[in-house]
Amino acid sequence: MKNRRLAAGIVLAAAGVFLLVAPWGLKPYGIFILSMWAVMTIAAIGLNLTLGYAGQISLAQAAFVGIGAYITAWLTTRGWPFWPTYIFGGVSCFAVGWVLGYPALRVQHHYLAFVTLAFNTLVFLIFRNEEWLTGGIYGISNVPRPGVLGLSLNSPLAFYYFCLAHLALVSAATWWLIRSPWGRAFVALRENPIRALSLGVDTRRYTLVAFALGAGLGGISGAIYAPLVQFVDPTPFALGLSLNLLLMVVLGGSGYFFGPFLGAIVAVLLPEWLRFTQGYYLMGYAVLVILLMAFSPTGLLGLADRLTRPARRRTAGAAGVAPAAAAEGEGVR
Amino acid sequence: MADILQLLVAGLATGGIYALVAVGFTLLWQTSQTINFAQGEFVMLPAFFVLIAMGYFGLPFWPAVAVGGAVSVVVLGLLFKKWMVDPMIRHGVLPLVIATIGLAILMKEMVREFYGADAWPFPALAATTDVAVLGAVFSVQSLIILAISLAVVAALQFFLNGTRTGRCMQATAQNPTVARLLGIRVDRMILYTFLINGALVWVASLLITPIYLAKFTNGEWLGLYAFIAAIIGGFNQVRGAIVGGLLLGVVDNFAAAYISSQYRTAIPLMILIVVILFRPQGLLGRVEERTV
């Protein structure tokens, strides 16, 4: 047990150092990709709350990222300072998530997947068609980068550290959330919703909260996405990104804290490094996901967990339930 | 009036196709708790099977169609069940759903990569002429599509209600445990639903591809419409899927004619959201027994 902790600690420390130091050796495009990784990880962390902790499939995360991005782009290009737009984006997405999830979750738990699918498609249509609001297919350009305490963040390097700082902030907040009584309720919700209900855990309420929080984090991710790419148009926010984020979370390991980080590496960084494979990359990604679902539904981190876990004493009745993925199917929730 | 009649018939025609896809989707869910997110791609593929049979193997159209059907039933029915659903269903519903999402992406990319990203024409099952009835002009194509889909649906209904095997399948769908106790070979029944789905998507593909051309992105919206039809109709009822599909086809067609083309797809989406909010069991569905 101690060895695992130590090994994990070393890996984390090394990763941390890498993240701080790597950009110095990269060209602007490389720094941009690394920043994009940080932004996507924030969205994935949000989706991990929804999927990994509350066990709900959401196919609307791209819509929330888009809403956050458009809010920031629209307001900052009209002279608003960044910080209020960022908060506004996060809060709006939280509210939208709540309104969307409230009725959907009253029914059956797989309905949220369809509602979010429809919602994402609808939102994309609005992004594309409402030119007066979003600029339609022409989008909103020249999104300014914010300044912090008078310092401009225009350079790729400076903005990268800005993205990284936000990732750290979001991670810390999520860590704190998971360690709080809410986190305990989420574990109960995921592992054994029937037992959780009998202990007074309002599974519907907690699921809704997890979904709304996930949506809010999507909004925040979008708010940082906008000044990163400095041009916001509808194309990135189609269903494809929602699917991509979903696969990211699943690949990394849904319900694991560092799952989104790992998943985002595979989804954002790997394709850049494997540029030459282009079309085959997506196929390989899909095959990997299918194989994982068959052999290790808890993703790469779940696999690592199982492989490095010291042999636990298997006792009668001790159901070693794997997180999220071992949902007993229709009727149990 | 003539316009409305035309739109209605054309809408029912495409609705019939949606109904076929939705029925397959619902059957899979009912009997084996499989939510097949790749259902749209399942409808996109058979057309390509036929095109490949014609293009690379030089078969004439109708034999190619037969080959396409056989491949559909085997690959999208049997192999899908044996290689994907069976190994994964023990992990629960969620991993299987995600795996089918992966499968959808895989199928799409394979077509794009190995066949091409263009939109290919696909031969219609009948001549694309028009016929005038009672002052309104209908396309023969629409009428034939409507006739075929209704025929297939009727045949399926007859099979499910009128034959012993079909009734066993219904029993399996309602309550697999009790079905097993009654001596029904549940696994075999489940296999049949997968095979039937393979056949249904093949027919749907043959009917819809001539209209929308064979393109690797067809699955995206076809899948979406299948889900919407299934849910509007009532997720746990085959009859519901039929009604949902027909309704969706008609609504979609009228929306395209009277509402801006940009928001045409928004109408079914909004109907879906409204149904889920206010009548989640769908038009014909039963209210699900609450266990939590």
Place this chain on the structure above:
Amino acid sequence: MSAILQVRDLRKSFGGIVAVDGVSFSVAEGEILGIIGPNGSGKSTLFNCILGQLAPSGGEVHLDGRPVTGMRPCDLNRLGVSRTFQLLQIFPQLTVRENLILAGQEHQGTMLGRLVGPRDAGLGAAAERMIGFFRLEHLADEHAGDLSYGQQKLLDVAMAFMAGPRLALLDEPAGGVNLTMLASLRERLRAINAESRSTFVVIEHNMEFVMALCTRILVLAEGRVIAEGEPAAVRSDPKVIEAYLGHS
């Protein structure tokens, strides 16, 4: 002594199968009511209907005189009703202490308050007390999944009592527990009942356990109540003996 739980003409059918066929009974405060009956007599289904896990097909459930039929289990729990399950249901990934805190936390303050409040939701001391009461001190920080079956059973029961329920429904608490633990469990249950005046309803197959623990017995067969009364009387009732076909 007032009736804390009243069940009137409760029915539950699954399609054509009638699991519970018009069961009525009431439980007075402080009582320990045992429900026994052969397998398939509808005992667990009865519990599930009372506790909101299943929607009854007919009949009513009243708690302190107010109707609670079909209420969601979490809402019932917050009214002071708790339960254990026939199939052991603890959270193996959490420690014993964490399991106990989880069992009580939803009763502490508001949901938002719990987010910003202390990690243990103020239940650190209460959890310690419960650990001591059930003699699980040496296991307090072990993962619940590493405990022996009997120890997990004790934890399960302990969890049901963390929130200080007025009414506890225990579904086969003695199932699979070895003899030494059994006596300890029975003694602990009697102690909680005496200390807190809480009411128990216990489903059990273990006759000795039930007869020694309960103040009154209800016998179910084929979804109906066939006998009711003091343990000794019920034990010698010919209808009961017949229902069990010779079981003791």
